[in-house]
Amino acid sequence: MHHRRHAGYPVAVSSPQGRFAAQASILDGRKLVRAEAHGKHLFHVYGPDAIVHVHLGLAGIFDERKLPLLDPVGQVRMRVVGRTHWTDLRGPAACELWTEDQVMALRARLGPDPLRRDADPEKAWHRISRSRVPLAALLMDQAVISGVGNVYRAEILFRHGVPPMTPGKEVDPTQFKEMWVDLVELMNYGVKAGQIDTVRPEHMPEVMGREPRKDAHGGEVYVYRRAGLPCYLCGTSIAKAELAGRNLFWCPTCQPE
CATH class of the missing domain: 3.20.190.10 (MutM-like, N-terminal)
Incomplete structure (x- = not known):
């Protein structure tokens, strides 16, 4: 702008x-x-x-x-x-x-930014694939990937069924590539829409017959700030924990250990 x-x-x-x-x-x-x-x-x-x-x-x-x-x-x-x-x-x-x-x-000192055309995801993968740190923490590390905040962190892990505490070195390279492509698409859409939407079309309120999300952050999400509420896909209560000083949200069933 x-x-x-x-x-x-x-x-x-x-x-x-x-x-x-x-x-x-x-x-x-x-x-x-x-x-x-x-x-x-x-x-x-x-x-x-x-x-x-x-x-x-x-x-x-x-x-x-x-x-x-x-x-x-x-x-x-x-x-x-x-x-x-x-x-x-x-x-x-x-x-x-x-x-x-x-x-x-x-x-x-910064990792690649999914919103930049010159971003090199291999730079992020190099750090992730050699780390024992949980992927949920690595996604929030600006030296690994730049610009991913708490909402996108929780949502991208859910969308790809990845347990948040999975060590970086145990992440499948193909799965990481798919997550990166998804981040690029979701974050670019967020810029255009002016809010964070991470729910797929088939899971939107009007399709599933559920109430729209009411939250100051706006947008439709799967797990972020939904602790204790049922997962849209399986009905399991969304879990919440603290990781590196930030709240982490996930579905224990859709993201099994």
């Missing part, structure tokens, strides 16, 4: 909150070359010497609006104003001015 709206044109950059003011003054009036993401990291590229690195964390948000411009509301870390739209950034975990070398160093 940012690339489509602003790339190729000068933009006004400011920091109403003040915490990014010095960096914003360097960027103000410069042409935005491109905007791109790798996993959970966003980059606004103004040149090799000026790249804004943003990580939203759990609380960060971009507020997107059409012109005319309105007064800032709340703690706006960075404001970008283009020809037709403007965006306010609030509450990010990181908003900093980097060089190209810093970006390349970060990307070298």
Whole structure:
């Protein structure tokens, strides 16, 4: 969205909150070359010497609006104003001015992103196939695969019938390839739809005659945040446990040990 709206044109950059003011003054009036993401990291590229690195964390948000411009509301870390739209950034975990070398160093530490066309799944498989760590933990490790959050982690394991505690080295290579292709499709659909849907067409509420999911996260899912509720496929109660500080959900019957 940012690339489509602003790339190729000068933009006004400011920091109403003040915490990014010095960096914003360097960027103000410069042409935005491109905007791109790798996993959970966003980059606004103004040149090799000026790249804004943003990580939203759990609380960060971009507020997107059409012109005319309105007064800032709340703690706006960075404001970008283009020809037709403007965006306010609030509450990010990181908003900093980097060089190209810093970006390349970060990307070298990150795993492939299923949303990027240049993603190499073999890089992820190399890490997974040599690890004794549970696959459920590896899928959330940004050094293994970038961008997969807790929802997609739980859902991709369910869709392929994989027990979450399966060590990475015990995962079948063909099964991993199928999971990767599925992640690419699901995550790209999520970008277009603006919500996470992981339920296959034959299991949607209107087909199965069940009530639609009611959750702040939106979208239809099989196991995520459904602990104690019956599995749509077999009726078994969805299980829940904590793994590496995050809640994990799975169906003991559809994902047998």
